[in-house]
Amino acid sequence: MAAWGLNVIATKIVVTHFMPITITALRVFTAGICVFIILGFLKKVRLPTRNEFRYIFFACLFNVVGHHFFLSLGLLKTSASNGGLILGLGPLLTTIVAFILIGTKVTLIRLLGIIMGLTGVTFIVVVGNGGVNAISIGDLYVFLAIFAQAFSFILIKKISHTLDPRLMTGYMLVIGSIILFIISLFKEPSGLKGIAHGSVGVWMIFLASAIIATALGHMIYNSAIGKIGVAESAIFINLNPLFSLIGAVVFLDERITASQIIGFIFILLGVLFGSGALEEFLSKSKQKKKLIFLNKVKDFN
Secondary structure: OHHHHHHHHHHHHHHHHOOHHHHHHHHHHHHHHHHHHHHHHOOOOOOOOHHHHHHHHHHHHHHHHHHHHHHHHHHHHOOHHHHHHHHOOHHHHHHHHHHHHHOOOOOHHHHHHHHHHHHHHHHHHHHOOOOHHHOOHHHHHHHHHHHHHHHHHHHHHHHOOOOOHHHHHHHHHHHHHHHHHHHHHHHOOOOOHHHHHOOHHHHHHHHHHHHHHHHHHHHHHHHHHHHHOHHHHHHHHHHHHHHHHHHHHHHHOOOOOHHHHHHHHHHHHHHHHHOOHHHHHHHHHHHHHHHHHHHHHHHHO
């Protein structure tokens, strides 16, 4: 989450120096190659089956093409702090998608969390921008980016029992980067020409974003989805907007507004309620107390 949160700052810097879709395609391709190099050393590389490739392709369209396409355009038109906060909606959107597609139960507590999360976004996007008429198109793009990624997490979970999520990550990044590059040829015909004008500092940020955040970050997170589940791993996205806010202040000198702070608190509480984290905590706490009580009764007897 630290890598992903700070990657919002890195992406903001990179897309303002280059054509956004072109440089994103190159960044994602670099990340995909890094993943395959790492998995090669771990001897985890293999060809996917036809069924696995179908999941890889559709997850790639949402997790890589849709997510990075809208994120690169969005951060070009909104602040890094706004973008980072909206990305914090990931767990709530994952819960909603899981409810629609795989029938995950939505309790009253989770519904309350969803409402709180959407309230938080309202403070950031509507109140922070000065009303409905002043809503930034960049904020909408970032929202679409996180919604596309949330949808992909369900597909990753569905195939994780046969395909290592880290290997799936590599295939998604490489295939997705090729699709993004094809899109860039139509959207940004002169995109490749501008790449030669980047400074050393910007290219260092580019490599850090590609290797640390995109390659290692997606490998670790997708592996976590396969091990502990979609909702459980999504809880940790709570930390993402926090690191984004810190990075925006430290590296971009952005000013954090009252509406952003209020929005962050609502999103944080909304994710804790809406992702099932609170219910999970209360359930485990209840089971632990019951176990302690039974042990005491056993010792007494």
